[in-house]
Amino acid sequence: MTLAEATRRFVRDVVLPSEPPPGHHLAADTRRRLQDAAKEYGVFAPHVGAEFGGRGLGIQDWPAVFQEAGYSPFGPVALNCMAPDEGNMRLLELVATTDQQERYLRPLAEGRIRSCFAMTEPHPGAGSDPAALMTTATRTDGGWRIDGTKRFISGAAGAAFAIVMARDDRSGNATMLLVDTDNPGFRIGARVAAIDRAIDGGHPYVHFEDCVVADNAVLGAVGEGFRYAQVRLGPARLTHCMRWLGLARRALDIALDRVERRSLFGSAMKDLGLAQELIARCIIDIETSDAIIAKTARVMADDPRAGAALSSVAKVHCSEAVFAVIDRAMQLCGGDGMTDALPLASFLNEVRPFRVYDGSTETHKWAIARRATRTRTKEIESGLERRMDAVNDHA
Incomplete structure (x- = not known):
C-alpha cells in the first residue's frame, strides 16, 4: 500500500467520523487522538x-498524499x-542550526507543540508587499x-513559538x-474573526513590546529574512493548493451522491x-489543478527558485478553481447545500480566504505578468545582440 493509499484509508476510516459539526474547531483531545492514530497508521508527518520522526517524502511526492489528507x-x-506548522517545519x-532543530523542529514535527509565522502587519506594514515590513529588530548586548x-498571525493562540520577520533598524x-x-515581550492581542475555522489558534494580532531574545534566536543568517521567506512561502502556497484540492474532490463526491439519488422533472x-x-x-x-500542482512540485524539487515562481501560477489557478468546484457542488445540492445539513458551506x-492568504490573487497576477515581460525583454535583447554580432562578423 502506498502512503497516499494509506492516507486515504486513514482519513475515511478515522478522520471523517471524528469531524466536528460544520464551522466548529477541532477539540484538543480529538486532535491528540487523531495524531496518535495517524502515527499508528504510519502516515504522520509525511x-x-x-x-x-517523519516519512521523509520529497516535495515531488507530496501532492497525492496532501490531497488525500x-x-x-x-x-x-x-x-x-x-499550515502554518508544515511551512515552518520545512524552513x-x-x-x-542543530540546536534550533532539537529545540523547535523536533517537538513540532512530533506534534507536541504548535507554531506560527509572524510576518503580516497592520496597514501600512507588511502584507502582500513584504518590503513594507515595519517591525524592528534592534541590536542589544548579546541579542x-x-x-x-x-x-492575522495564523495559529498564534496556543503556539509554543513564533518565527518572526523583523527589520534591522540599522541596515x-x-x-x-x-x-x-x-x-515577556510577546503578547497575543485582539482575535480576528475570520470565516475559516480549521487552523488551530485562529488569526489574532500579536504584539512585540521590548521583546528581547539572544543571538542564538536568529534563524539562518542576519539580513536574509526576505530570502528565507521565499524559501518558505513558495512550497507553502503549493501545499495549500494540494490540501484544498482534496477538499474540492470531496465536495464533488457529495454532489455526485446527491444527483445519483434525486430526480427532477421526470x-x-x-x-x-x-x-x-x-x-x-x-x-x-480538478484535473487542471492537479496537473499544475504536480508540475510545480517537480520543478520545485529540481529548481526551488523556478518552482517558487511557478507556484504563483498554481496558487492563482487552484484558489479560483477549488472555490468554483465547491460553489458548483453547493448549487447541485440545492437548498441543503446552503445549510449545515451538508458540510459544503463550511468548505x-x-x-475562500485562499485568494487572499499567501499573497492576494491580484498581487500574484502582477508578479506573473512582470516575470513574463521581463523574460521576453531579455529574450529579445539577446536575439538582437546575436543578430548584431552576425552582421559585424559578416562585415
Missing part, C-alpha cells in the same frame, strides 16, 4: 525528514501537515530587541528570529444537461 479539513491536522529543516505589531534588511511565546438529475455541465466543469477544474468558508 513531509518531515525521518530523523525527526485534505479530503477532510482536519486531515492535515491529524497528519501534522497543516527549520533547511535553515535552522536583539523586537518591537512591532503583527496581525534595513529583514531577519528571522525564533521567539518563545512565553517571552428525469434522473444525473441525466439533466444543466447538472452534467456543472459536473463536467468541476472535473476540468466554502475554508477555501
Whole structure:
C-alpha cells in the first residue's frame, strides 16, 4: 500500500467520523487522538525528514498524499501537515542550526507543540508587499530587541513559538528570529474573526513590546529574512493548493451522491444537461489543478527558485478553481447545500480566504505578468545582440 493509499484509508476510516459539526474547531483531545492514530497508521508527518520522526517524502511526492489528507479539513491536522506548522517545519529543516532543530523542529514535527509565522502587519506594514515590513529588530548586548505589531498571525493562540520577520533598524534588511511565546515581550492581542475555522489558534494580532531574545534566536543568517521567506512561502502556497484540492474532490463526491439519488422533472438529475455541465466543469477544474500542482512540485524539487515562481501560477489557478468546484457542488445540492445539513458551506468558508492568504490573487497576477515581460525583454535583447554580432562578423 502506498502512503497516499494509506492516507486515504486513514482519513475515511478515522478522520471523517471524528469531524466536528460544520464551522466548529477541532477539540484538543480529538486532535491528540487523531495524531496518535495517524502515527499508528504510519502516515504522520509525511513531509518531515525521518530523523525527526517523519516519512521523509520529497516535495515531488507530496501532492497525492496532501490531497488525500485534505479530503477532510482536519486531515492535515491529524497528519501534522497543516499550515502554518508544515511551512515552518520545512524552513527549520533547511535553515535552522542543530540546536534550533532539537529545540523547535523536533517537538513540532512530533506534534507536541504548535507554531506560527509572524510576518503580516497592520496597514501600512507588511502584507502582500513584504518590503513594507515595519517591525524592528534592534541590536542589544548579546541579542536583539523586537518591537512591532503583527496581525492575522495564523495559529498564534496556543503556539509554543513564533518565527518572526523583523527589520534591522540599522541596515534595513529583514531577519528571522525564533521567539518563545512565553517571552515577556510577546503578547497575543485582539482575535480576528475570520470565516475559516480549521487552523488551530485562529488569526489574532500579536504584539512585540521590548521583546528581547539572544543571538542564538536568529534563524539562518542576519539580513536574509526576505530570502528565507521565499524559501518558505513558495512550497507553502503549493501545499495549500494540494490540501484544498482534496477538499474540492470531496465536495464533488457529495454532489455526485446527491444527483445519483434525486430526480427532477421526470428525469434522473444525473441525466439533466444543466447538472452534467456543472459536473463536467468541476472535473476540468480538478484535473487542471492537479496537473499544475504536480508540475510545480517537480520543478520545485529540481529548481526551488523556478518552482517558487511557478507556484504563483498554481496558487492563482487552484484558489479560483477549488472555490468554483465547491460553489458548483453547493448549487447541485440545492437548498441543503446552503445549510449545515451538508458540510459544503463550511468548505466554502475554508477555501475562500485562499485568494487572499499567501499573497492576494491580484498581487500574484502582477508578479506573473512582470516575470513574463521581463523574460521576453531579455529574450529579445539577446536575439538582437546575436543578430548584431552576425552582421559585424559578416562585415
